Amino acid sequence: xxxxxxxxxxxFTEPVNVGEVENPDGVGEVGSLACGDALKLTxxxxxxGRIADAKFQTFGCASAIASSSALTExxxxxxxxxxxxxxxxDIAEYLGxxxxxxxxxxxxxxxxxxxxxxxxxxxxxxxxxEGEVVCQCFGVTDKEIERVARENxxxxxxxxxxxxxxxxxCGTCVDKIxxxxxxxxxxxxxxxxxxxxxxxxxxxTNIQKIKLIEETLEREVRPALRADGGDIELIDIDGxxxxxxxxGTCSSCAASxxxxxxxxxxxxxxxxxxxxxxxxxxx
Amino acid sequence: xxxxxxxxxxxxxxxxxxxxxxxxxLPFFAEYYGNPSSMHSFGGxxxxxxxxxxxxxxxxxGADPEEIIFxxxxxxxxxxxxxxxxxxxxxKRHVVTTRVEHPAVLNCCQDLARRGYEVTFLPVDRQGNLxxxxxxxxxxxxxxIVSVMWANNETGVVFPVPEIAAMAxxxxxxxxxxxxxxxxxxxxSLKDTQIDMLALSGHKLHTPxxxxxxxxxxxxxxxxxxxxxxxxxxxxxxxENVPYIIGIGRAAQLAQERMNDENTRVKALRDxxxxxxxxxxxxxxxxxxxxxxPNTSNVSxxxxxxxxxxxxLSDLGVCASSGSACTSGSLEPSHVLRAMGVPFTAAHGxxxxxxxxxxxxxxxxxxxxxxxEIITRLRQISPFWKKAxxxxxxxxxxGWTAP
Numbered sequence: 001x002x003x004x005x006x007x008x009x010x011x012f013t014e015p016v017n018v019g020e021v022e023n024p025d026g027v028g029e030v031g032s033l034a035c036g037d038a039l040k041l042t043x044x045x046x047x048x049g050r051i052a053d054a055k056f057q058t059f060g061c062a063s064a065i066a067s068s069s070a071l072t073e074x075x076x077x078x079x080x081x082x083x084x085x086x087x088x089x090d091i092a093e094y095l096g097x098x099x100x101x102x103x104x105x106x107x108x109x110x111x112x113x114x115x116x117x118x119x120x121x122x123x124x125x126x127x128x129x130e131g132e133v134v135c136q137c138f139g140v141t142d143k144e145i146e147r148v149a150r151e152n153x154x155x156x157x158x159x160x161x162x163x164x165x166x167x168x169x170c171g172t173c174v175d176k177i178x179x180x181x182x183x184x185x186x187x188x189x190x191x192x193x194x195x196x197x198x199x200x201x202x203x204x205t206n207i208q209k210i211k212l213i214e215e216t217l218e219r220e221v222r223p224a225l226r227a228d229g230g231d232i233e234l235i236d237i238d239g240x241x242x243x244x245x246x247x248g249t250c251s252s253c254a255a256s257x258x259x260x261x262x263x264x265x266x267x268x269x270x271x272x273x274x275x276x277x278x279x280x281x282x283x
Numbered sequence: 284x285x286x287x288x289x290x291x292x293x294x295x296x297x298x299x300x301x302x303x304x305x306x307x308x309l310p311f312f313a314e315y316y317g318n319p320s321s322m323h324s325f326g327g328x329x330x331x332x333x334x335x336x337x338x339x340x341x342x343x344x345g346a347d348p349e350e351i352i353f354x355x356x357x358x359x360x361x362x363x364x365x366x367x368x369x370x371x372x373x374x375k376r377h378v379v380t381t382r383v384e385h386p387a388v389l390n391c392c393q394d395l396a397r398r399g400y401e402v403t404f405l406p407v408d409r410q411g412n413l414x415x416x417x418x419x420x421x422x423x424x425x426x427x428i429v430s431v432m433w434a435n436n437e438t439g440v441v442f443p444v445p446e447i448a449a450m451a452x453x454x455x456x457x458x459x460x461x462x463x464x465x466x467x468x469x470x471x472s473l474k475d476t477q478i479d480m481l482a483l484s485g486h487k488l489h490t491p492x493x494x495x496x497x498x499x500x501x502x503x504x505x506x507x508x509x510x511x512x513x514x515x516x517x518x519x520x521x522x523e524n525v526p527y528i529i530g531i532g533r534a535a536q537l538a539q540e541r542m543n544d545e546n547t548r549v550k551a552l553r554d555x556x557x558x559x560x561x562x563x564x565x566x567x568x569x570x571x572x573x574x575x576x577p578n579t580s581n582v583s584x585x586x587x588x589x590x591x592x593x594x595x596l597s598d599l600g601v602c603a604s605s606g607s608a609c610t611s612g613s614l615e616p617s618h619v620l621r622a623m624g625v626p627f628t629a630a631h632g633x634x635x636x637x638x639x640x641x642x643x644x645x646x647x648x649x650x651x652x653x654x655x656e657i658i659t660r661l662r663q664i665s666p667f668w669k670k671a672x673x674x675x676x677x678x679x680x681x682g683w684t685a686p
């Protein structure tokens with residue numbers, strides 16, 4: 001059982017500002033069904049350029065819903081320049097603190113705010129080309145890890161996982177995160193979870209492989225993509241090379257199109273065979 | 284702690300302690316404190332009561348009393364079984380298990396894999412069932428132990444363990460089963476099977492936490508996990524946890540008496556709960572309904588997150604569990620549901636209800652009364668629900684009429 005403050009509980013059971021603002025000036029969507037939580041923030045400005053109304057829709061746990069409520073309360077009445085200064089720490093503080101494993105909920109709030117303001121300014125939802133994806137499960141880049149680490153004074157891989165989810169999935173990037181932290185703080189950092197053992201599989205025939213790939217796409221990949229308005233099509237298979245075309249965007253996910261390819265690859269490797277590589281081709 | 288009535292539907296996590304069990308234990312906390320290993324009759328009378336408990340447990344399992352070893356918990360029993368087999372056959376470096384085991388076996392096997400053993404983690408299908416041909420193919424001449432759970436703790440799916448035990452035997456491998464969830468619900472007669480080792484836990488059978496059992500078939504090579512004195516015929520050292528051993532003996536007796544109720548009345552309650560929950564839009568059952576424990580129902584509520592549901596249920600006094608990532612520190616949803624290929628949309632919103640002898644019709648009424656409202660509230664907050672409904676509507680838009 002998580003130790004939530006009374007304020008978290010209150011904003012979970014009686015959330016404020018739920019819904020969508022009509023004709024919004026800014027819309028920010030982050031996270032996805034696949035990631036386990038998602039937040040859509042909409043706001044409207046008054047004639048003085050202040051946030052007159054802000055509303056949210058959230059899929060997630062109690063602290064995600066409470067963090068979203070807190071975010072909307074924090075930014076109402078602020079100019080965009082003022083709102084831009086709101087960080088995940090402010091959200092957590094507003095709620096009287098969050099359990100450390102749940103800090104990523106406050107980070108999601110900050111990301112949604114950034115995305116909504118960028119949307120108002122006619123920019124991409126999130127600075128997409130920034131950095132290299134470190135955690136493929138949750139689409140977290142080195143730049144983001146560095147920013148969150150510096151803003152919140154995080155020194156261990158476990159803390160990074162709690163704040164950004166990076167490293168909380170398959171665990172293969174744990175060493176990379178440790179290296180990154182060592183570079184950021186110029187000190188050695190201990191990795192936590194060791195790699196999970198791979199599942200040995202029998203050699204598949206081509207027919208079996210194709211069938212399994214199709215099944216895995218249908219079962220594991222499509223539902224997550226469709227929820228975000230995207231889709232995937234299997235184009236061809238050449239040995240262990242799987243060619244797919246991706247349609248629509250997983251726009252709300254911090255994951256860029258490249259991450260999406262990696263998400264597909266990790267699913268196929270898990271459920272079909274670890275040798276597979278996924279290549280995106282134009283349909 | 285709270286004024287609301289507790290509706291306890293989390294019996295696969297732990298069970299209500301039975302009054303009969305507690306009553307059987309009480310004299311052994313203060314009055315009968317003798318050491319069962321002592322020569323004097325004051326200790327000897329305690330030893331006699333432990334022997335009775337051993338008989339009671341053997342009777343529940345269809346085993347001989349000398350095949351019963353009392354341990355501290357199910358996890359100790361599982362670990363002991365795995366380690367004992369590997370030490371007994373040092374030249375066999377292969378282990379077969381499944382992807383859906385309880386962490387007591389799964390994490391132990393992952394550790395073995397890191398330490399140089401080869402471990403086959405068998406997959407399950409969408410219904411949570413094993414492919415028996417695949418199981419048979421996986422067992423090799425160098426397989427030291429095959430460890431397959433009897434019933435899954437998250438979905439209640441029951442594996443055909445006696446059949447798999449026969450396959451293991453045919454290839455000379457030790458067969459162990461984690462039967463923590465199955466005992467008391469599935470009729471078990473070990474002497475009619477080829478199962479070599481079986482683990483169970485007291486607190487899943489209405490004893491307090493802190494006692495378990497490992498069954499070891501006569502003739503199975505055995506190396507103790509805990510070394511020391513000669514307790515438990517030299518197979519598990521450490522002075523006996525007397526009150527709890529007495530308690531688990533009494534619990535075994537009760538389980539035998541109540542097995543029929545679990546498979547009739549409790550099953551009917553579970554079915555009524557499940558049918559009621561499935562009336563909520565966009566829900567589905569996880570796990571093969573035809574091969575399941577009578578007490579377990581794992582239901583996914585799409586587009587909402589499990590932890591939120593649990594907390595709202597908790598405010599109403601209802602105790603359940605979820606396979607949601609947010610209820611654990613791991614941030615990925617249940618390994619069992621993922622192995623089954625349950626889509627993300629559903630895995631994050633899965634709730635497990637597990638019943639027991641102590642549940643009543645009133646409990647089920649309470650959940651069915653409030654659940655639809657909880658799901659509606661959370662879906663109103665969710666950004667995906669409206670989108671999903673619009674898609675559904677778009678698909679149902681007329682524009683084509685059947686000739």
